[in-house]
Amino acid sequence: MAFETNKLVGKAGRVAVPAGAAAALVLAAGMFVHHNGVHAAMIASPIASPAPMDDNSVSSLVALDNAVEAVAARVTPAVVNVAVTSRGSSESEHETGGDQEDGPQQGQSLPPGLQQFFGQLPPGMMQQRPQQPQLEHGIGSGIIISPDGYIVTNNHVVDGAVEMRVTLHDRRVLKAKLVGRDPLTDIAVIKVDAHDLPSIAWGDSTKLKPGQTVLAFGSPFGYFQFSVTRGIVSAVDRQNPYRDDARKPGGYIQTDAAINPGNSGGPLVNARGELVGINTFIISNGGSFAGAGFAIPSQMVRATAEQLIKTGAVHHGYLGISMNDVTPENASFFNLKEATGAIVTQVTPDSPAAQAGLKNGDVIDELNGQKVINGGALQVAVSEDTPGTQIALGIIRNGSSQTVNVKVGEYHKDAEVASNGESAGPQKGKLGLAVAELTPDVRQQLHIPSQVQGVAIQSVRPGSPADDASLAPGDVILEVDRHPVTSAEQFVNAAHANAAGKDLLLLVWSQGGASYRVVHPDAGNQSGM
Known part of the structure; x- marks a missing residue:
């Protein structure tokens, strides 16, 4: 499951031992229980400490530590914490079922302090107050890209913001204004009124290789500002995992440098301290880091940010x-x-x-x-x-x-395509599916555009080759082995003519887009589909 990392999905667990408790632990270490009572322990003679490891033995590790410290010291002053107040939709309408015909519920139009004194009010006794949008608070990260205060962060960090406050590394808190944002790439640029700020140098994300060292900066969980984690590039050119709009570009950098809620918009830098990515989401079952974090490559970030600064918009x-x-x-x-x-x-x-x-x-x-x-x-x-x-x-x-x-x-959203993407009984055929003619009724029922020509998948047998190829009822088969099909009979004949054990290449229209699917037929079932 993909999680945007400005969402604080849980409270950070913090364990601290008070100073008094620590002192008590030290005193207790000098006591032991005897059958006659408690006695002071004998103080043993000091044990000689082992000699420290010589410089030659740890020189490589020390050199690595020094290098990481140098990069962190160079980058951290340009990292910022972004606190956002946004106006969200009221959740109470959803919780109470929205529009209700039974009149106000208990305490619905009373101040919270008075609700305890009233029971159920008769319908119509008090007029329901209009629902007010709730103010929501979010925390993300950002990186200063110019000394005059331009900051790059994620679009989802600042989406809907009515107020933004930026905490600099020197602890100054400044108000920020939105310069522009691009939902397609999830990049936004904000600006603070300041000068001579520390900024980061751009790196070339196209030169990243799996295994290279990277550092991730940000404010995990909102509590731990200006944190840094170290890892490697796990992979490059990862595809877009979102399903809300398949036209969003991919090309993500995958890293095992820890990225957690609150890190959204923070920088991912290479060994030279150059910006190679903007941390944006994680893949996790629990909402916290599980070894797979993703960043938008600087190749895309820089092009988007420069357009936003120049024109306030992005033309893709x-x-x-x-x-x-x-x-x-x-x-x-x-x-x-x-x-x-x-x-x-x-x-x-x-x-x-x-x-x-x-x-x-x-x-x-x-x-x-x-x-x-x-x-x-x-x-x-x-x-x-x-x-x-x-x-x-x-x-x-x-x-x-x-x-x-x-x-x-x-590119214009929702108008153009540019993406990287009678009930039949159980089927026993080599493909494991049943098809039907694409009649006007079927088109209307499945919302299939008139320009889509082929045969509709009526059913798919679980565990079949068709199921393995992710075919589903409602999909439309456009081609078989790169030959168009316009009728169910034509598709059946083409499938039957396929040699035993030979793979089939199907062009399939599904959920508004077409893609090629390779089907491995079941050689043991040569009759039927």
Whole structure:
């Protein structure tokens, strides 16, 4: 489960021994119980302490400690704590069921101090007070990127803020104003009225490699300001885990440097003390750090922050395609020698990609002459392009390489696609699914757009090859082995014609987007679907 790290999901456990208790423990150490009572212990002669380890034995560790201390001392003065007051929606309406026809409930329109003196009030006796939005308080982190007070943090830290206060490393507390925010990348820029502030240098996140040392800074749990943790880069180019909008760019840096609630918006730095990421969320079952923290790469942060400072808004480039990554499993279906690149699974009508002639099944392996590793890397790069920019995409179409020139368009949320993404009885066939014609009634029931052509999945047998490929009732199969299907009979014939034990490549429309799925048929069931 992904958690945004400005949410304080629990109280930090703090254990402290009062000074008096500590003294009592010291005195008790000098006593022992005898069968005749309590006696003072004999004070033994001092035991010789072991000699300290020589410098040569620990020189590497000492050098590492010195290096980490130097980086922390350089970065920490530029780290800030961000306290936000936001106006949230009232929860009481949800708790009482919202609109009720039975009149006010007990104490509903009375001041809290008077509620105990009144029982249930007759309906209509007192007029219900209008629900007032509640003020919510959140804590996050940030990093100063310029001496004149510009600070980068997460969008979800400042979303809905009516007041922001920034605590600097020198303990000054300053009011901050919002410069701009970008929900798509979860980046925001705020500013304080100050000068000659310590700031951080930008690093190049594209040069990060798994295993490199990184440090994470912030205010975990809101209590522990200006904390630093050390870890490594666990992985790069991690895909977007959110499901609210698949068009959000991926490319996240994964790290095992501890990131906890309150760390949102804090910096992730490399061994040179340069900003390579902004800490944003963790994957955890309990809401606290479990070894998998994620940061937005500085490549994206810098481009977004500079646009926000310059114009107050961000104009994201887009192509109008959905993509799958090339994998060893699906590469053979596209006559590819390497399992790298991005497969086009859907092209939005009248989009820049459609106008340039991109088609389903094209494999994008280059962008402006640079190798494309996967769909996430392509999406991040394109989203940073200014709308109107001309780019050259190297594609492989039916085994042949060619170049397609595309004029980048502008992303508009909820309008364009640009993502990295009769009841039948139990089925006994080799796929484990049943399909139905895509009739007008089925389209209406499943909310399938008119331009989507194929066959609807009616049911999926649990544990079947179709289930293993994440197919589900309501999905629409558009292609089988890169050939369009327009009827249930055509799909059944194509599936039956597939050689025993041979994988099937299906292009599937699901939840507004299309993606390729490789299905491993059950060789033991050659009859039915």
